[in-house]
Amino acid sequence: MSLEPIGLPSSVLAVCAHPDDESFGLGGVLHYLSDAGSRTSVLCFTRGEASTLGASPELHDVRAAELTAAAGVLGIERVILLDLPDGSLSAVALDELATAVGAAAETVGASMLLVFDEDGVTGHPDHRRATEAALTGTAGVPVLAWNVPRPVGEALNAEFGTTFAGLDEDRVDLRLKVDRAAQHVAIACHTSQSTDNPVLRRRLELLGDTESLRWLRVPENPAGSMRHEVQAAARH
C-alpha cells in the first residue's frame, strides 16, 4: 500500500483545531495510514472547551481524555494537546501557532502533514487557522488536505443548513478507500460530542467508504500515477 508519489509516509502529523477533528473529520484517513504502517501523531491546538455540546466546567478535561481514547482506537501514537482558546484561534498570533506546528513536526519527524482543507471544510474559522498554521510552520513537508466532495457538501447544506463548501471533482488529487469501523469507534469515544450528531452520521453515510483529498503542498515529484492508481482502486 502506498501513497504515490511519496510512497507511504513514514510519519504523519495531523494538525487539528479541536478534539474530535481527528476522528469526526480525519478519522478514516488516519486509520488508513496507521493501519498501512505509517506512524501517526496529532497536534491539537485547543481542548474544545467552548463547545455547546456537553457544556460543563469539566469539559476542558473531559475532551482531552476523549481525544486520548480516540487516538488509541485510530492507532495514533502520539497526541500533542495545547490549551489555546477554542473558538478564537484567529486571535492567536500566527507565529505562535506556526512555531508549535514546526516543533511538533520536528518531534515526530513528520514526513507528511494531514489537515482540513483551507476552507475549513465546515467553514469553521478555527479549522482554517489550524491549516494556515500548518502551512506556515513547515517548509518542504508535503501537506495533504481532507475535504468532502462538493455534492456531499451541497446535500448536507440542503438537509441541515450547514456551511460546507465542498471540493470540486477536478481538484481531488487522491481518493482513499477507508474502513469506517475504527472511525465509528473513535467517534464514539467523544461521548460529550457525538451522542446526537445527525450531520456527522449523514456525512459518513454520503461519503461511503471513500475519502477525497488534495495536496496543499505537493510532494517533490507529483505524478499522475497516484491519481489513476487510487481512482482505479476506489472503483472496485
Ligand SMILES: [Zn+2]
Ligand atoms: Zn473542529
